Amino acid sequence: MYKIKNPYRPIRAEITGVISETPTIKTIRIVPEEPITFETGQFIELTIPGIGEAPFTPSSRPAMKGIMELTVMSVGKVTKKVHELKNGDIVGVRGPFGKGYPIDRFKGKEILVVGGGCGFAPLRSLMYELFDRSGEFKKLFFRGGCKTPQELLYRGEIADWAKRKDLDIKLSVDKGDSGWKGNVGVVTTILDGIDMDYESGIAIVCGPPVMMKFSTKKLLDIGFKEENVYLSMEKNMSCGIGKCGHCRLGIYYACKDGPVFSYDKVKDFSNIWE
Amino acid sequence: MQYIFSSNFTKLLENLKSDYEIYIPVKKGEQRFYKKYIDFTDDIVIGEVRAFEPLKSFFFRAREIVAENFKSDIPHTSQKPYCIVGMKACDLKGLKIHDYVFKNHDFQDPFYINRRKDNLIISADCTSAIDTCFCLALNVKPYPLENFDINLSEVGEDFIVEVGSPKGKRLVEKYSFLFEEIKDKFLSQRNEQREKVTKAVEKNIKENKIPQQDSFKGIIERGYESDIWADEADKCVECGACNTICPTCHCFLLYDQKDENRMARLRIWDSCMIKDFAQVAGGANPRPELWMRLRNRFEKKFDFFSKVANIYACTGCGRCISACPAKIDIRKILNRLVYDV
Numbered sequence: 167m168y169k170i171k172n173p174y175r176p177i178r179a180e181i182t183g184v185i186s187e188t189p190t191i192k193t194i195r196i197v198p199e200e201p202i203t204f205e206t207g208q209f210i211e212l213t214i215p216g217i218g219e220a221p222f223t224p225s226s227r228p229a230m231k232g233i234m235e236l237t238v239m240s241v242g243k244v245t246k247k248v249h250e251l252k253n254g255d256i257v258g259v260r261g262p263f264g265k266g267y268p269i270d271r272f273k274g275k276e277i278l279v280v281g282g283g284c285g286f287a288p289l290r291s292l293m294y295e296l297f298d299r300s301g302e303f304k305k306l307f308f309r310g311g312c313k314t315p316q317e318l319l320y321r322g323e324i325a326d327w328a329k330r331k332d333l334d335i336k337l338s339v340d341k342g343d344s345g346w347k348g349n350v351g352v353v354t355t356i357l358d359g360i361d362m363d364y365e366s367g368i369a370i371v372c373g374p375p376v377m378m379k380f381s382t383k384k385l386l387d388i389g390f391k392e393e394n395v396y397l398s399m400e401k402n403m404s405c406g407i408g409k410c411g412h413c414r415l416g417i418y419y420a421c422k423d424g425p426v427f428s429y430d431k432v433k434d435f436s437n438i439w440e
Numbered sequence: 441m442q443y444i445f446s447s448n449f450t451k452l453l454e455n456l457k458s459d460y461e462i463y464i465p466v467k468k469g470e471q472r473f474y475k476k477y478i479d480f481t482d483d484i485v486i487g488e489v490r491a492f493e494p495l496k497s498f499f500f501r502a503r504e505i506v507a508e509n510f511k512s513d514i515p516h517t518s519q520k521p522y523c524i525v526g527m528k529a530c531d532l533k534g535l536k537i538h539d540y541v542f543k544n545h546d547f548q549d550p551f552y553i554n555r556r557k558d559n560l561i562i563s564a565d566c567t568s569a570i571d572t573c574f575c576l577a578l579n580v581k582p583y584p585l586e587n588f589d590i591n592l593s594e595v596g597e598d599f600i601v602e603v604g605s606p607k608g609k610r611l612v613e614k615y616s617f618l619f620e621e622i623k624d625k626f627l628s629q630r631n632e633q634r635e636k637v638t639k640a641v642e643k644n645i646k647e648n649k650i651p652q653q654d655s656f657k658g659i660i661e662r663g664y665e666s667d668i669w670a671d672e673a674d675k676c677v678e679c680g681a682c683n684t685i686c687p688t689c690h691c692f693l694l695y696d697q698k699d700e701n702r703m704a705r706l707r708i709w710d711s712c713m714i715k716d717f718a719q720v721a722g723g724a725n726p727r728p729e730l731w732m733r734l735r736n737r738f739e740k741k742f743d744f745f746s747k748v749a750n751i752y753a754c755t756g757c758g759r760c761i762s763a764c765p766a767k768i769d770i771r772k773i774l775n776r777l778v779y780d781v
């Protein structure tokens with residue numbers, strides 16, 4: 167028998183925490199039986215026994231070993247089941263897969279992170295990694311947007327981030343309420359006038375397709391270089407290893423060559439935002 | 441080169457039985473199908489043309505269990521390795537593409553590799569062509585030149601034997617008592633035969649105005665926005681037959697058995713012509729229209745593979761032409777892409 171690991175076999179994992187973030191979004195905490203370490207931006211496949219698998223990018227701090235958190239919006243058959251999970255339930259995990267954010271390439275640079283809605287999940291993981299290595303970068307900026315203040319993920323944590331000296335943060339909602347003190351408008355409206363050098367800066371965008379599309383356009387307009395704008399592409403990932411064909415994006419497979427791509431790599435492919 | 445009489449060839453197969461599970465083509469009506477070899481029967485055809493089914497199915501199963509109960513082992517098949525007899529040149533190219541996908545990539549697929557690694561490929565020349573054959577347009581000759589262990593060229597009742605790998609060489613040495621030295625007249629007979637089949641395929645290519653692969657470079661990019669796609673996809677019924685029958689198509693679907701107490705994951709052949717193939721859980725679909733999926737199928741074969749592996753993922757076997765209930769014809773699409781755009 168040939169000795170290659172079975173890439174389709176999930177590792178058993180236990181649910182050790184469930185947090186309701188918003189009415190449609192939950193964060194689950196899982197402890198895999200065999201330790202899984204990941205780089206921020208890589209994704210895993212979560213198995214719900216008897217139901218199936220779906221891809222998620224962990225939202226937790228990569229440096230936190232042994233534990234992984236996934237922030238999941240209920241949209242399909244697997245994610246609906248994820249929302250029914252309780253402590254002690256058994257799930258499966260495969261991965262991590264693909265290439266995450268090339269953090270080493272960001273050394274000495276100003277970094278702008280732009281998040282929209284559910285895109286905050288992978289970015290939370292990224293932010294913790296950036297905070298852990300904060301001394302390596304010139305300055306960190308975070309610009310986030312979502313529909314309403316109620317839909318804002320990780321409110322408590324973001325309030326703590328706002329106190330950090332190494333981070334310049336601003337949030338916007340499409341529609342405010344009486345308690346909202348931040349900006350009102352789509353996220354692209356808070357990308358102007360940032361105190362950074364766009365020409366040499368790094369931008370990272372994650373969010374719903376439309377938000378990614380318009381944010382990328384805006385970032386290029388204000389001076390970011392195509393190769394410095396990093397996108398995390400949501401494709402229909404399944405095998406995770408470039409075999410099943412589901413996630414092809416031009417000459418790449420998002421699962422193994424991505425899911426993080428710089429814009430110059432993918433801009434010529436059709437329908438990248440869908 | 442060696443020579444083997446058909447009576448000795450039967451003996452060879454008998455001997456191979458102890459080491460291999462042998463599959464061999466048999467004729468039913470106008471088609472050829474693979475069947476497990478038990479005895480030498482009259483319906484066995486070594487030459488003629490490719491079988492009805494794509495031979496990928498031996499190594500990349502249409503449906504198989506790939507994980508069970510979180511166990512780390514590979515659900516294994518304890519059977520002997522396959523010996524596939526009579527594989528044609530087009531299917532050898534199909535194997536080459538599957539080898540690239542499942543073996544020579546950044547990740548290896550243990551299921552494919554386990555089935556592929558110890559098998560014996562006894563290929564054979566085509567001794568006739570059917571009207572959907574267009575291998576020559578893809579620079580595939582109707583007789584194997586590479587990727588086999590031994591190749592058989594049928595001359596009369598008997599076969600010329602060519603060795604194509606160290607494994608093939610060992611085999612011929614081991615059973616040397618079954619082989620003869622070749623005579624020149626057989627070789628010229630083989631050449632005549634090869635020429636005859638080549639002419640038949642050339643005729644197909646000419647009649648259907650099929651372009652040569654040297655003219656494929658850039659056809660997808662140039663024809664990307666053309667209305668060829670909508671036009672050609674018009675009658676497609678989204679059955680996926682063109683994918684499943686294709687010896688190069690490798691896409692699959694992983695799905696879990698609906699049993700919450702027992703985790704079992706299956707892998708089945710999938711089709712990029714089906715609407716939800718690339719759709720994400722949130723509903724976004726990069727290819728919502730059929731014509732986009734038809735274009736994608738061609739993009740994968742003639743753009744993606746040529747860029748990442750320097751090979752066109754089509755063998756010219758013509759299976760998709762016969763399989764399509766809507767009569768969507770790859771020969772015509774290639775013609776339009778090369779000459780009408």
Ligand code: SF4
Nearest residue numbers: 686754755757758760
């Ligand atoms: S695309 Fe059609 S002709 Fe080409 S290899 Fe596949 S089935 Fe054969």
Ligand code: SF4
Nearest residue numbers: 676677679680682764
């Ligand atoms: S075989 Fe024909 S009808 Fe079926 S999916 Fe392919 S192109 Fe469409």
Ligand code: FES
Nearest residue numbers: 404406410411421
């Ligand atoms: S997820 Fe299977 S090829 Fe990318």
